[in-house]
Amino acid sequence: xxxxxxxxxxxSNEEEPVHLPCNHSTISGTDYxxxxxxxxxxxxxxxxxxxxxxxxxxxxxxxxxxxxxSSTLILHRATLRDAxxxxxxxxxxxxxxTFGKGITLxxxx
Amino acid sequence: xxxxxxxxxxxxxxxxxxMTLQCAQDMNxxxxxxxxxxxGMGLRLIYYSASEGTTDKGEVPNGYNVSRxxxxxxxxxxxxxxxxxxxxxFCASSSPRTSGGSTDTQYFGPGTRLTVL
Numbered sequence: 001x002x003x004x005x006x007x008x009x010x011x012s013n014e015e016e017p018v019h020l021p022c023n024h025s026t027i028s029g030t031d032y033x034x035x036x037x038x039x040x041x042x043x044x045x046x047x048x049x050x051x052x053x054x055x056x057x058x059x060x061x062x063x064x065x066x067x068x069x070s071s072t073l074i075l076h077r078a079t080l081r082d083a084x085x086x087x088x089x090x091x092x093x094x095x096x097x098t099f100g101k102g103i104t105l106x107x108x109x
Numbered sequence: 110x111x112x113x114x115x116x117x118x119x120x121x122x123x124x125x126x127x128m129t130l131q132c133a134q135d136m137n138x139x140x141x142x143x144x145x146x147x148x149g150m151g152l153r154l155i156y157y158s159a160s161e162g163t164t165d166k167g168e169v170p171n172g173y174n175v176s177r178x179x180x181x182x183x184x185x186x187x188x189x190x191x192x193x194x195x196x197x198x199f200c201a202s203s204s205p206r207t208s209g210g211s212t213d214t215q216y217f218g219p220g221t222r223l224t225v226l
Contacts, residue, residue, distance in 0.1 A: 036215075043113075043199045043217030044152065087151065096167070097215060099144075099151030 004088045006103040012078045013108050020073040020103055022088030027068050032091050035062065035073050037084040038102070044087065047073065083107045110135050113218035115200050121224045122190045130185040130221050132200030140203045140213060141183035142167075143175060145196040146220075152199060158183055190225045197222050 005023040012018040024033065035047040048055055048062045050071070055062040061074040075082055087102040116131045134141065139160045144152040144167075154167030158177040172194060174186045183202075187194060198221045203213035 041220075043201070043220055044215075045217065046214045049214075096142075096154055096157065097152075098168075099153070101149070101151050 004090055004100060006086075006088055006100065008101070009104040009106065011106045011108060012075075014080060015077050018075040018078045018082070018105065018107075020075075020086050020088075020105065021070065022072070023070045024088070024090055025069045027090055028092070030092055033062065033064060033068075033071050034089045034091060034097070035060070036087045036089065036097070036099075037082075038087070039081075039084045044099070047086070078105075078107045080107050080109060112136065113200055113202055113216055115198075115218040115221050117221060118219070119222045121226065122187075123226050124191060126190050126225075127186065127188050128190065128223075129187075130198055130200075130223075131182070132184065132218060133182045134200075134202040134216070135181065136202060136204070136216065137180070138202035138204040138216075139180070141177065142201040142203070142215065143173070143183070143185045144199045144201065145169065145194075146199060147196050155185065155198075187223075190223075192225045195223060195225045 032051050034049040036044040037047050038044040048057055048060050050062045050064055063072045085102040085104050087099050089097050113134045142157040143155040146152045153169050155173050156167050156175040158164045161180045164175050176184045200218040201215040203215040
C-alpha cells in the first residue's frame with residue numbers, strides 16, 4: 001500500500017473548524033483513503049473514507065484533491081471530545097489497514 | 110450490542126510466562142484481527158482471520174499464536190512472554206461494506222494493556 005504523510009500535531013479552538021491534511025503522492029488509482037481516530041486510552045474508530053469524490057457523514061467531511069495526491073479531513077466544529085490521534089490510511093480493495101503515527105489533535109477550550 | 114470485547118483489561122507477566130488474550134464480537138462479522146500498539150506508535154497487525162477456520166500472519170507475528178475458536182471468538186496466545194511484548198493489544202472485527210471495492214470498516218475493542226517484566 002502507498003504511504004501517507006501527516007503533520008505530527010495540530011491545535012485548534014473549541015467550536016472552530018479543523019482541517020487535518022494528509023499527503024499521499026504515490027496513491028494508485030484503486031487506493032481508498034480512510035480516516036480513523038483514536039481517543040485517549042481507547043481503540044481506533046472509523047471516521048470516514050473516500051475514493052475520488054468528497055464525502056460527508058455525521059462525524060466529518062473528507063475533501064480529496066482532484067489529482068488525489070492529498071486529502072483533508074474536516075471537523076466542522078471541534079469539541080473537546082475530538083481531541084485524538086487521527087490516522088490517514090490508504091488501502092487497496094480488501095487489503096489491510098496500515099497505521100502510521102497519525103496526527104495528534106489538541107482542542108483548546 | 111457490546112461490539113468487540115477483550116479480556117483481560119490489564120495484565121502483568123514475568124518473562125517466560127504464557128497467557129491468552131481473549132476477544133469476542135457480537136456483530137456477526139466474518140473477519141477478526143489482532144494488533145499491538147507500542148508507546149507513541151501506530152498499530153501493527155499481528156494476525157488476522159478472514160473467516161472462521163482460517164488465520165494468517167500479519168506484520169509482526171513472531172512470538173504469538175492465534176485461534177479462531179468460532180465466528181465470535183479470536184484468541185491471541187503468548188507462549189513465552191518477553192519484555193519486548195510489553196504493549197497494548199487491540200482486537201478488531203469487520204464485515205464487507207455494502208458498497209463494494211473498499212476495505213471493510215474495522216471495529217476495535219478497548220484493548221489489553223500487557224506488561225512483561
